[in-house]
Amino acid sequence: MRRTAMANITANRPDFINVLERIKQVVGPKGWTNDLESMLPYMTDWRGICRAEALMVVRPKTTEEIAKLVTLCAEGCISIIPQGGNTSLCGGSIPLNSGEEIIVSLARMNKVLNVDPDNYTITVEAGCILKDLQNAASKANRYFPLSLAAEGSAMIGGNLSTNAGGTNVLRYGNARDLVLGLEVVLADGRIWNGLRGLRKDNTGYDLKHLFLGSEGTLGIITAAVLKIFPKPTEVCSAFCAVPNVDAAVTLLGIARAESGDAVETFELMPRLMIDLVMKHIADCKDPLKERYDFYVLIELVSSASVDSGISERLESILSNAFESGLVIDAAIAQNETQRQAFWKLRENASESQRIEGASIKNDISVPVSRIAEFYDTAWIKLAEIEPNIRLVAFGHIGDGNLHYNLQISEHGDKNAFLARYEEFSRVVNEIVVEMGGSISAEHGIGRFKRKELAYYKDKVSMDLMGSIKNSMDPAGILNPGKVV
Amino acid sequence: MRRTAMANITANRPDFINVLERIKQVVGPKGWTNDLESMLPYMTDWRGICRAEALMVVRPKTTEEIAKLVTLCAEGCISIIPQGGNTSLCGGSIPLNSGEEIIVSLARMNKVLNVDPDNYTITVEAGCILKDLQNAASKANRYFPLSLAAEGSAMIGGNLSTNAGGTNVLRYGNARDLVLGLEVVLADGRIWNGLRGLRKDNTGYDLKHLFLGSEGTLGIITAAVLKIFPKPTEVCSAFCAVPNVDAAVTLLGIARAESGDAVETFELMPRLMIDLVMKHIADCKDPLKERYDFYVLIELVSSASVDSGISERLESILSNAFESGLVIDAAIAQNETQRQAFWKLRENASESQRIEGASIKNDISVPVSRIAEFYDTAWIKLAEIEPNIRLVAFGHIGDGNLHYNLQISEHGDKNAFLARYEEFSRVVNEIVVEMGGSISAEHGIGRFKRKELAYYKDKVSMDLMGSIKNSMDPAGILNPGKVV
Numbered sequence: 001m002r003r004t005a006m007a008n009i010t011a012n013r014p015d016f017i018n019v020l021e022r023i024k025q026v027v028g029p030k031g032w033t034n035d036l037e038s039m040l041p042y043m044t045d046w047r048g049i050c051r052a053e054a055l056m057v058v059r060p061k062t063t064e065e066i067a068k069l070v071t072l073c074a075e076g077c078i079s080i081i082p083q084g085g086n087t088s089l090c091g092g093s094i095p096l097n098s099g100e101e102i103i104v105s106l107a108r109m110n111k112v113l114n115v116d117p118d119n120y121t122i123t124v125e126a127g128c129i130l131k132d133l134q135n136a137a138s139k140a141n142r143y144f145p146l147s148l149a150a151e152g153s154a155m156i157g158g159n160l161s162t163n164a165g166g167t168n169v170l171r172y173g174n175a176r177d178l179v180l181g182l183e184v185v186l187a188d189g190r191i192w193n194g195l196r197g198l199r200k201d202n203t204g205y206d207l208k209h210l211f212l213g214s215e216g217t218l219g220i221i222t223a224a225v226l227k228i229f230p231k232p233t234e235v236c237s238a239f240c241a242v243p244n245v246d247a248a249v250t251l252l253g254i255a256r257a258e259s260g261d262a263v264e265t266f267e268l269m270p271r272l273m274i275d276l277v278m279k280h281i282a283d284c285k286d287p288l289k290e291r292y293d294f295y296v297l298i299e300l301v302s303s304a305s306v307d308s309g310i311s312e313r314l315e316s317i318l319s320n321a322f323e324s325g326l327v328i329d330a331a332i333a334q335n336e337t338q339r340q341a342f343w344k345l346r347e348n349a350s351e352s353q354r355i356e357g358a359s360i361k362n363d364i365s366v367p368v369s370r371i372a373e374f375y376d377t378a379w380i381k382l383a384e385i386e387p388n389i390r391l392v393a394f395g396h397i398g399d400g401n402l403h404y405n406l407q408i409s410e411h412g413d414k415n416a417f418l419a420r421y422e423e424f425s426r427v428v429n430e431i432v433v434e435m436g437g438s439i440s441a442e443h444g445i446g447r448f449k450r451k452e453l454a455y456y457k458d459k460v461s462m463d464l465m466g467s468i469k470n471s472m473d474p475a476g477i478l479n480p481g482k483v484v
Numbered sequence: 485m486r487r488t489a490m491a492n493i494t495a496n497r498p499d500f501i502n503v504l505e506r507i508k509q510v511v512g513p514k515g516w517t518n519d520l521e522s523m524l525p526y527m528t529d530w531r532g533i534c535r536a537e538a539l540m541v542v543r544p545k546t547t548e549e550i551a552k553l554v555t556l557c558a559e560g561c562i563s564i565i566p567q568g569g570n571t572s573l574c575g576g577s578i579p580l581n582s583g584e585e586i587i588v589s590l591a592r593m594n595k596v597l598n599v600d601p602d603n604y605t606i607t608v609e610a611g612c613i614l615k616d617l618q619n620a621a622s623k624a625n626r627y628f629p630l631s632l633a634a635e636g637s638a639m640i641g642g643n644l645s646t647n648a649g650g651t652n653v654l655r656y657g658n659a660r661d662l663v664l665g666l667e668v669v670l671a672d673g674r675i676w677n678g679l680r681g682l683r684k685d686n687t688g689y690d691l692k693h694l695f696l697g698s699e700g701t702l703g704i705i706t707a708a709v710l711k712i713f714p715k716p717t718e719v720c721s722a723f724c725a726v727p728n729v730d731a732a733v734t735l736l737g738i739a740r741a742e743s744g745d746a747v748e749t750f751e752l753m754p755r756l757m758i759d760l761v762m763k764h765i766a767d768c769k770d771p772l773k774e775r776y777d778f779y780v781l782i783e784l785v786s787s788a789s790v791d792s793g794i795s796e797r798l799e800s801i802l803s804n805a806f807e808s809g810l811v812i813d814a815a816i817a818q819n820e821t822q823r824q825a826f827w828k829l830r831e832n833a834s835e836s837q838r839i840e841g842a843s844i845k846n847d848i849s850v851p852v853s854r855i856a857e858f859y860d861t862a863w864i865k866l867a868e869i870e871p872n873i874r875l876v877a878f879g880h881i882g883d884g885n886l887h888y889n890l891q892i893s894e895h896g897d898k899n900a901f902l903a904r905y906e907e908f909s910r911v912v913n914e915i916v917v918e919m920g921g922s923i924s925a926e927h928g929i930g931r932f933k934r935k936e937l938a939y940y941k942d943k944v945s946m947d948l949m950g951s952i953k954n955s956m957d958p959a960g961i962l963n964p965g966k967v968v
Contacts, residue, residue, distance in 0.1 A: 118737060118853035119884070163686050174684060177661065192944045199883035200658060200849045201922035202647050202697055203937055204929060204967055205949045209693030213686055230745050253602060260788030261714050304744030306800070309793060316790070365684045369602035399683035400603070438685035445688060453687055460676045464956070465689045471955040472948070483688055 013100060016055065019076030023058060023102070026068045031108070032058045042083060042103045045091045046150075047354060050447065053099035054081065059108045063183060063191060063222040066104065070220065071189030073102065079477045080104050082216035084127065084158025087150040089350075089361060090446025092162060092215050096481045106157045109222065112136040121180060121197035123225045126157025133226075142228040143303070145172040145264075149347040157221045163213035165442030167346075170398035171264045171301070172229070174442070176212040181225035184211050187218075187473035197225040210468070215444055216479040218472045230303035236314045237265075237299045237339045240321075241292035241329040245397075246372040248296050251326045252398055255298060258317050262310055265299035266398035267346055272407075273394045276352040277345050284344055287331040296397075297346055349394055353407060358414045359392070360421050362404040362428045365441035371397050378404065378431050382424065388412065389424070401441040404428055429456060445483045453483070497584060500539065503560030507542060507586070510552045515592070516542045526567060526587045529575045530634075531838060534931065537583035538565065543592045547667060547675060547706040550588065554704065555673030557586065563961045564588050566700035568611065568642025571634040573834075573845060574930025576646060576699050580965045588704065590641045596620040597707065605664060605681035607709045610641025617710075626712040627787070629656035629748075633831040641705045647697030649926030651830075654882035655748045655785070656713070658926070660696040665709035668695050671702075671957035681709040694952070699928055700963040702956045714787035720798045721749075721783045721823045724805075725776035725813040729881075730856035732780050735810045736882055739782060742801050746794055749783035750882035751830055756891070757878050760836040761829050768828055771815040780881075781830055833878050837891060842898045843876070844905050846888040846912045849925035855881050862888065862915050866908065872896065873908070885925040888912055913940060929967045937967070 024032050033039060034056035044051045055078070060066045073080050079101040083093040095101045106127035114123040117140045124133055130151040137144040146159060148166035158164075160182070164175040172178065181196040194208055211219050242248045248268050255263050271293055278284045302308035314332065321327035333339035353359045366374045379391055388409040395403040406424055408417040429439045433456055445453050454462065462484075469476075469484045508516050517523060518540035528535045539562070544550045557564050563585040567577040579585045590611035598607040601624045608617055614635040621628040630643060632650035642648075644666070648659040656662065665680040678692055695703050726732045732752050739747050755777055762768045772779075786792035798816065805811035817823035837843045850858045863875055872893040879887040890908055892901040913923045917940055929937050938946065946968075953960070953968045 116851065116853055118733070119851040121851070163690070165684050165686075169683065173661070176690070177657070186944070186948075190944055192948065193942065194945070196920050196922075197851050198849050198920075198922050198925070199653065199852070200649050200880075200885045200925035202649075202926055202928045203922055203924050203941060204945065205698050205702075205952060206647070206660070206693050206696065207945060207948055209690050210952075212690065214689050218689075230741050233744075249602070257714050257787070258789045260717075260786045260792055262788075302744045303741070304746075304797070305742045306797065308744055313788070313790065365682050367600065367603040367605070367681050368683070369600055396684075401684045436680050436682075438680075438682050438687055440687045441682070441684035442686055444686045457687060458677060460670070460674055461678070461688065461691060464670075464676065464691055467955045468689060468694075468952065471951045 016076060016078060016100070019072050019078055020055060022072050023069045026065055026072070027058050027060050031060055032056055042086065042105060043095060045094045046087050047089065050091050050094055052095040052097050054095045054101050054103045055099070057103045057105055059105045061108050063185065066185045066220060066222055067189050067191050069104070070185050070187070073477055074188055074475065077475060077477065078102060079480045081479055082106065082161070082220045084155030085129065085150065085153045087154045087158070088162065088446055089443045090448045092444055092446030092482055093158065094447060104220065106155060113223065115140040116197065117142055119197050120228050121225050122228050123195065123197070123223065124156055125223050126155065126221050128156050130154045130156055130159060137228045138231065141231050143231045144226065144228050146175055146178055149350055156224060160212055160221050160224055161214065161216050162444040165396065165399065165401065167265050167267060167396065169396060170266060176209060178227045179208060179212060179224055180227060182208045182211055182221055183223040184219035184221050187475065187478050192219065195223055195225055215446065215482050217469060217483050218478065232301045232303050233305060234302045234308055234310055235299055235339065236311050237297065237333040237342055238314060238318060239287040239331045239342045240296050240298060240318065240327045241288055242294050242296055242326065243328055244294060244372070245375045247326045248294065248397060249368065249372055251296065251321055254321070255317050259300050259310065259313050262300045262302060263298065263398065264301040265297060267297040267395065268397045268402070269295045269297065269346060269394045270392065272390060273349050273392050274345060276356050276392065277348045280352040280355040281344070281348045284348070285341060287342060288329050290329060292329060297342055353392060353405060356407060358408040358417050360406040360424055362406070362425060363441050363443040364404050364428065364432045364437055364439060365399065365401040366432060366435045366437035368397070368400040370435050371400055371402065374431060374435055375402070378428050381427050381431070382406070385423070385427065386420070425452065447482060450481070450483065500560060500562060500584070503556050503562055504539060506556050507553045510549055510556070511542050511544050515544055516540055526570065526589060527579060529578045530571050531573065534575050534578055536579040536581050538579045538585050538587045539583070541587045541589055543589045545592050547669065550669045550704060550706055551673050551675050553588070554669050554671070557961055558672055558959065561959060561961065562586060563964045565963055566590070566645070566704045568639030569613065569634065569637045571638045571642065572646065572930055573927045574932045576928055576930030576966055577642065578931060590639060593706065599624045600681065601626055603681050604712050605709050606712050607679065607681070607707065608640055609707050610639065610705050612640050614638045614640055614643060621712045622715065625715050627715045628710065628712050630659055630662055633834055640708060644696055644705050644708055645698065645700050646928040649880065649883065649885065651749050651751060651880060653880060654750060660693060662711050663692060663696060663708055664711060666692045666695055666705055667707040668703035668705050671959070671962050676703065679707055679709055699930065699966050701953060701967050702962065704962070716785045716787050717789060718786045718792055718794055719783055719823065720795045721781065721817040721826055722798060722802060723771040723815045723826045724780050724782060724802065724811045725772055726778050726780055726810060727812055728778060728856070729859045731810045732778060732881060733852065733856055735780065735805055738805070739801050743784050743794065743797050746784045746786060747782065747882065748785040749781060751781040751879065752881045752886070753779045753781065753830060753878045754876065756874060757833050757876050758829060760840050760876065761832045764836040764839040765828070765832045768832070769825060771826060772813050774813060776813060781826055837876060837889060840891060842892040842901050844890040844908055846890070846909060847925050847927040848888050848912065848916045848921055848923060849883065849885040850916060850919045850921035852881070852884040854919050855884055855886065858915060858919055858921070859886070862912050865911050865915070866890065869907070869911065870904070909936065931966060934965070934967065
C-alpha cells in the first residue's frame, strides 16, 4: 500500500502543512523528500527490526539551516528525529509510529573543517563518515582512534550522540573521551557554540558531556572538535586460542603490564562466532588449523618513531602464556594483509549474525574482574530455560563489555524466538545488575531498550534525567520516545 | 572582636536555631563546631585573600549523615558550603559574607573503601587526601595519576568537584577523565548512587559529568570510583633550558612523537619562578650552572615490566634537540633524589609566589599550537600599561595551560596592585578569548572568577547552566555565589 506521508498527514494534521512548507524553503529543493521510496532507508533500522513513517526527511547543508528548521518545528510542535548513518542497534534514529515526525539527516553536513596537527585536534561536521574522519587524520600524520564495524557508513554525529565504544576503548576511551568541543542546535533553535579545541576548560558546568550520549534528546550535534593522537608506527596482532574466558582476562592483565600498557585491542571471540562469519562472509579463513572454544584478538600498538620493541614483547608475552597454559595456539600477523584477515572475522560478527537469522542482543558490561563469572552464570541460567538457544558472546573484554548475543537455533521459529526477548534479556540483565554492571554498555537505549532502562535504572537517576530533559526540551520535540 | 557565629545569628535569624540543633544531633558532638577560632581555617581561603563567617562547621562521618543534614538545610533554607582540603585558588570552598551558611567539611570521610587491581579501580570517600589515595593505589601495584602541588592536603572530593588538572593531564586527562562512578547527595537530601566501576555504561545521560567540575553547586560528592593504571616501572626526568616558549612547544611535539607518546610531564618554567622558589624555599638548588630565560621539566614514563628503552630515548631526544638549538642546556636526573629536586622547584611555584607578596593569577588555556603567540602578545600589552609588573608564567603547556601569574614589583604597594586586578586580568582574558581559549583552565570559577565568567561566557551557555542549576537546586542552597 503505497502513499506519501504528506498525503496522509494532510488529512490528520492540517496545521503541520504550513510549517512543513516553510521548512522546505529553509533547506531548498535538494534538502528534502517526502517520497516514500526515497524515505524508506531513513525509516528502517539497520537490523530491519522496525520501520516507522515520518512526515518527511530533510537534509540540511548548514548549522544555520538546522537552527531555522528546529525553530519552525518548535513553533509548530513537530517532533524531530536526528539521524546520522542510521547504524544504531537500538533503533535510536528511527521515528516512533505516529508518522507525525520529521527526520533530520546530517548526511549533507559531512565536511572535515580543520586539522590542527600541532594542537592534536580535528574539527568536523556531524555528518562526516567515521572512516573519512580517520582518513583525514591519517593524512596529517595523526590518528583518530574511534573504530567500529560500521565505520564505513556511521557518521561521527551519531557516534557522539550515542557515545560509541568500539575496539580501541581500552587505550583511548569511549567516544565522549575523544571530544574537546561541540556545536549543538538546542530544542528552541538556538545554537550552542562550544566548538573549541582546549585540553582544559573549567569555566562552569561541562555542557558537552550532557549532549554526548543523550541520543539527540537534548540537542542536535552539528559539529565537533576531536582529539587526535600520534599515528601508530607499529601494530602487532595475534589471533590466540585460549582455554576459557577466565584465561583471557588473566592474559589481558599480563599483556597490559608487560607491554607498558600498549594493548590497544583485546577482543574475545567464541567458536560459534567464527563459524558464522566463515559460513556467511566470503573469503574468510580460520587463522588456526585446529578448532578451539575461545579466541582473543590482541593488538599492541606503538607510535614511537624509533623501534619500540613491541613485536618482541608480544612474542615474549605469548611464549610465557603458552607455558602457563593461558594460550593454547596462536597466529601472529606477519603483514597487514594477515592482520586485516584477523579483523575481517571480528568485524563481521554482527553482519553474519544478521544473515544467520534472528538474534537478541545484550550489550552488557560488568567490572573486568567479574567478566568470566558473568559469562558462565548467565549461560547456565539461559540454558536452563531454553536448551536450544545459541550463545554468540564476543567483544571488548578489556572494557568489561560483552555483546552477549543470543542466536536462534538453526531451524528455530523466528517469531516464537523473538517473542521471548523480554524473558531472555531479563535473565541476562538480572545478573548484570546484581554484579553492578550496565544493561547497555555502548549501544545506548534508543527505542528498543527504553522499557528495560525504566525497569533497571534507579529512581533518582530517572528523576534527574527527566528534570534535565524537561529543562532543556520542555516541549519534548527532540527524538521523542528515546532514552527518557 | 571575638564572638561566636551562633550568638550572632541568634539575633538575626532565630528560625535557624532549631535546624542547627537538629543538625548537631545528626552529626553528634564530635561532628560540629561553632567556636570561632576552630572555624577560622575553614572560613579562610588558602591564599588568605578572603575570609567569611559561617553559622557552624559540620564534619559528618557518613553519606547518610550528609543526606540527613542536607534535608534539614533544605527544609530550613540554610545554605551549604561543601569543603574538602580548602586548597581552592578561587575561593571555591569559602562562604559568602552573610554569615548565614554552614560549612560541610568532608574531612572525616577519608577512607579508601576498596582497591580492585584486576578491574583497575579504587573506591574512596570524598574526604580522602589525594596523597593517601595515590599511596593506596601504589600499595596494590597500581598508579593513580592525578598529581598537583597541594596533594598533601587537597581532598579527592574537592579535586573532582573542581575537575582538577595538575601535572599529568597530558597523558591521563583531567580529574573528570579518571572517574568511573560517583555517589552524590543532591540538594533535596536524596542520595544519587552512581558508584560503579564500569568502563562503559550508556544507560541514559551521563550524570556524573554534571557533578564533576560544578564546584559543589549541583550536589555534594561523597564517594567515587576512580581509574587506576599499571604502575610506572621507569621514570626519566630532564630539566632543560630552552631559548623561548616556541622552542618548548616544538620540543614537546618531537618528544611525543619520538617517545611513542610516553611524555607524562611537560612543564614550562621561567627564570623568575626559579629565582623566587630558591629565595623562599629551603634546600632548593638550580640544576644547571648558568642562568637561562626558560626551562622545561620533561618526564618520560613507562610501565613495562621489561626494559622499555625510554632512558635511551630521552637522551636521544635531548641530543637531537641540542643540535637543532631547541635545548641549550640540560640535566638528567640520575636517581630519585635528583628527580625530587627538580620537582621541588616546580611544586613550590605557588608557595614561593605567596611568600614573595601579592600576585594576580590567570589560569588560562589556549590551543597548544598558539601558546607561544599568546605568551608574547599578552606580555607586550601588560608591559605597556604597567612596566613594573613581573611575569611568572609557568605550567602545563602540553595542555595549552599556563598559570600566567602577575607578581607585584619588589617594593610595590599591595593594595594599589590588587586594585588593578580587573584591569590586568581583562588584558589577559581579552587575548585568551580572541584565541579561542579559556579564562579558567583548571582552577575553576569559585567566588573570585564569577564576574569574569558572566562577562566572557556566551549567553547560551550561561542560560543552560542556569536552567540546570534551577532544575537541580531550585532553592539555591548548594554553594551559593559560586560559578552560576
